[in-house]
Each structure stands twice: as C-alpha cells, then as structure tokens.
Amino acid sequence: MSEAAIEIKDLRVDYGNFVAVQDISLSIPYGEVFGLVGPNGAGKTSTFKVLTTLMEPTYGEVSVAGFDIFESAEEARRIMAYMPDLAPVPADLKLWEFLDFYADTHRLGGRRVRRERVDECLRIVNLFEKREAWCKELSRGQTQRLVLAKTLLHRPKVLVLDEPASGLDPLSRREMRIALQALAKEGATVLVSSHILSELAEMCSSLCVMNQGRLLASGTADEVRRELGRAERQLSVVTFGDPEALVSWLRERPGVTDLKVDGLRVGFQFTGEDVDQEGLLLGLVNAGLKVRSFEEESSSFEDILVRVAEGNREV
Ligand SMILES: Nc1ncnc2c1ncn2[C@@H]1O[C@H](COP(=O)(O)OP(=O)(O)OP(=O)(O)O)[C@@H](O)[C@H]1O
Ligand SMILES: [Mg+2]
Known part of the structure; x- marks a missing residue:
C-alpha cells in the first residue's frame, strides 16, 4: 500500500491522435493542499477525470489512499470528492435542500443526522446564515462555496477540485483558502487546479506546473520558480x-x-x-x-x- 494519498505513475491520456497528458508522475502526501497550475489546455481536467475514475487513461497507474483506482474503483470513489469546473446548482432549491438531497444519496443517515451534517458543511464554507436562501440568489463565489460544501458531505479523505477559485474575489478566495487548509489540517488531501498561480500560491503547500500534457516542475512555489527560471x-x-x-x-x-x-x-x-x-x-x-x-x-x-x-x- 502506498504511503501517499495520491500516487500517479506514467499517466497518459490520448484523445484520438492527440496526446493530452503525457507520462506524468506525481506523489502527493496526506494533509497537503496541492496545486496543479497550467494554462488552458494543459491537461489538468483530463488528469482529474482519470483520478476520479470518470475516464480511463491510455495507460498509467493511479492509486488514491492506497486503492488502485482501476481495481478498486468503488472504494476509491467512496473516499474521494470531485468538484468539477463550473459545476451547476439547481436554481429552485434552498441551500439546505440541495445539500440534504446529496446527503441522502450518500446515505449519511436519518433526517436529523443529515441536517446536522448539512449545517456543519455550510458552516465550513461560511454559508450557514444563508441556509434558507434559494440557490439562484447566490453570487458566483457563494455558488462555488456551496458546491464545495456538497463535496465535503461524506467526509472525503481526498478532494479533487477543478478551478475552485476561478472568478472569486480576494475575500472569497481567502474564505476558500481557510476552508481548504482547515480540511488539510484534519488530514484530508486537497488537490486543486488553476491557470493563475496567484490564485493558488497562498492556498497550497506544494504545487506543480503543467503545460501541454507535461509536468514541468514541482515543489514549493519558490522551488518551482527556481526550477522554471x-x-x-x-x-x-x-x-x-x-x-x-x-x-x-x-x-x-x-x-x-x-x-x-x-x-x-x-x-x-x-x-x-x-x-x-x-x-x-x-x-x-x-x-x-x-x-x-x-x-x-x-x-x-x-x-x-x-x-x-x-x-x-x-x-
Ligand atoms: N473529449 C475530448 N476530446 C478531444 N480533445 C479533448 C477532450 N477533452 C480535452 N481535450 C483536449 O485535451 C487538452 C487538455 O484538455 P484539459 O481539459 O485537460 O485541459 P485543462 O488544463 O483542464 O484546460 P482548462 O484550463 O482550459 O480547463 C486540450 O487541448 C483539449 O482540447
Ligand atoms: Mg480544465
């Protein structure tokens, strides 16, 4: 069993003749907020989709919390959460109703247990005061945080968040950062992507830079800067x-x-x-x-x- 929370070895993703992810290897320890930075088309979402078992790669080995995601997809999925880029929310549900629906699909328990967990997650993302609001009333940053609350419901050990800070103002970004760092402190591993480094620099303990399907550098922001420069x-x-x-x-x-x-x-x-x-x-x-x-x-x-x-x- 691997010591790392996420272990990727020689991962490759082809779309027909096009190579989107080219033999990347990554090892991310527990308790990290790890950033994947790269411009549009770098291969970030493709990597995340493989990691979260939504897509099969051309080849490569991937394990999450020690589970091989191909052999033990069920187990891997159970301990993971995925927040896709631009995830939609239903307009005509109240915040708590939206979360309660997913709490139910995760079989978190009876009505009272579910409501407690829903409230807990709303507090983590600082939306508890808005629990009775309609989803459609939320700003973009609040919507992002609501989707984050949804991904937290089942207490995932590994969170894979695609561009979670995209479009957030500095204050919302700070709230997102505080929420993610708190999760990492409790032992969860958070993998986030962005094409803007400044969105991630403060949030991440380490990061790597990807371009055209390849990893160019990894380490702390300073190490990456040195390596690329x-x-x-x-x-x-x-x-x-x-x-x-x-x-x-x-x-x-x-x-x-x-x-x-x-x-x-x-x-x-x-x-x-x-x-x-x-x-x-x-x-x-x-x-x-x-x-x-x-x-x-x-x-x-x-x-x-x-x-x-x-x-x-x-x-
Ligand atoms: N289903 C698909 N079929 C063909 N090509 C695809 C498909 N999905 C992605 N690609 C291509 O693979 C490359 C990597 O795409 P990917 O979505 O992984 O990049 P990304 O780093 O997430 O970019 P962005 O910052 O724009 O979200 C791009 O050139 C894209 O056009
Ligand atoms: Mg993407």
Whole structure:
C-alpha cells in the first residue's frame, strides 16, 4: 500500500491522435493542499477525470489512499470528492435542500443526522446564515462555496477540485483558502487546479506546473520558480569602476544577452546553470572590473508561466 494519498505513475491520456497528458508522475502526501497550475489546455481536467475514475487513461497507474483506482474503483470513489469546473446548482432549491438531497444519496443517515451534517458543511464554507436562501440568489463565489460544501458531505479523505477559485474575489478566495487548509489540517488531501498561480500560491503547500500534457516542475512555489527560471536569469552587476568596460567584457561572454546600462549598474539576461553563473562572477572579478554587487533578480512567477506557455505554444 502506498504511503501517499495520491500516487500517479506514467499517466497518459490520448484523445484520438492527440496526446493530452503525457507520462506524468506525481506523489502527493496526506494533509497537503496541492496545486496543479497550467494554462488552458494543459491537461489538468483530463488528469482529474482519470483520478476520479470518470475516464480511463491510455495507460498509467493511479492509486488514491492506497486503492488502485482501476481495481478498486468503488472504494476509491467512496473516499474521494470531485468538484468539477463550473459545476451547476439547481436554481429552485434552498441551500439546505440541495445539500440534504446529496446527503441522502450518500446515505449519511436519518433526517436529523443529515441536517446536522448539512449545517456543519455550510458552516465550513461560511454559508450557514444563508441556509434558507434559494440557490439562484447566490453570487458566483457563494455558488462555488456551496458546491464545495456538497463535496465535503461524506467526509472525503481526498478532494479533487477543478478551478475552485476561478472568478472569486480576494475575500472569497481567502474564505476558500481557510476552508481548504482547515480540511488539510484534519488530514484530508486537497488537490486543486488553476491557470493563475496567484490564485493558488497562498492556498497550497506544494504545487506543480503543467503545460501541454507535461509536468514541468514541482515543489514549493519558490522551488518551482527556481526550477522554471533556471534556464534564463535576469542578472545585474554594479561596478565602482567603468561601466563601459564592464559592458564590453560581458558582451563577449556566452549566454549573455539584452545588456542595459543604467549609471553604474549593468543589467542583462543570462542563460546557464548555477556553475555557469559562478564562472561568470569569477571571470568578472579576475578581469579587475571592480564589481561592487552581483545579483539575480527574481522574475515574477506569472511572467515565468507566461514564458513557459508561449515557448511551447504551437503557432
Ligand atoms: N473529449 C475530448 N476530446 C478531444 N480533445 C479533448 C477532450 N477533452 C480535452 N481535450 C483536449 O485535451 C487538452 C487538455 O484538455 P484539459 O481539459 O485537460 O485541459 P485543462 O488544463 O483542464 O484546460 P482548462 O484550463 O482550459 O480547463 C486540450 O487541448 C483539449 O482540447
Ligand atoms: Mg480544465
């Protein structure tokens, strides 16, 4: 039995000739809020559909809480909850009626037990005060939270939420984050997707970036940023000598582009690994260029994602 809450190994999803998910492997421990970030069409929903047993992959192994989802689909489904992207709610039911209906389908117990659990879930998503309201009266963020309450009813160990924060304002996002982190603290594992990193950065303990069916990086937000930004860095050197001499020297170095002079500061793009960057610094010092500071600017994560998406986009 696997130690991880979610274990995906060499997963591939083809739609006819089109490869939507390409040999991805992921291991997500218990108690995490884990983010899957990627642009439209990256393969997030396809991955989630396989994970939640709604679709068969071309190949790959997937287990949830130790259950192989192909051999033990029933058991896996019972401990999981799936919140699809843009899930509809029936307009003409009150909030509690909507939840009570699903509590009944989950066979949570008699009327009183069901009502207690419904109220509990409404409180988790901060909608208890609205329990008598009609579903159609809810704002978008409230609707998202109501659907989240529905996915919580049967106390799932693993929650798979497709774009749960999409369209939420910062306050609703914060409420969603608090609700999800509370669930993770109690031991549940939450997998969420988004195409906007800032929606997930605060919510997730770890995340991975996916594009065109492939996983590009995973880890904490910082680790992912470093991993994706590795190929190309924005560096700047401040000299207490002659900036023109510095520029002439840098211009001849491999991997250096986009040189810009601003007083005594020279900024440039550098393509290379850590050891190459170290070599560059050693070279600067040895050439007697009077280096006062040498630093790497952290480009914003959103910029990195845009570059990654653009670099891979077929034109
Ligand atoms: N049923 C299908 N038949 C054919 N192609 C599909 C099907 N479903 C998805 N695709 C394609 O597979 C790719 C991945 O789609 P998927 O829905 O998994 O992406 P996503 O990351 O969830 O994107 P989004 O952010 O837009 O929701 C896309 O290029 C999409 O066009
Ligand atoms: Mg999707």
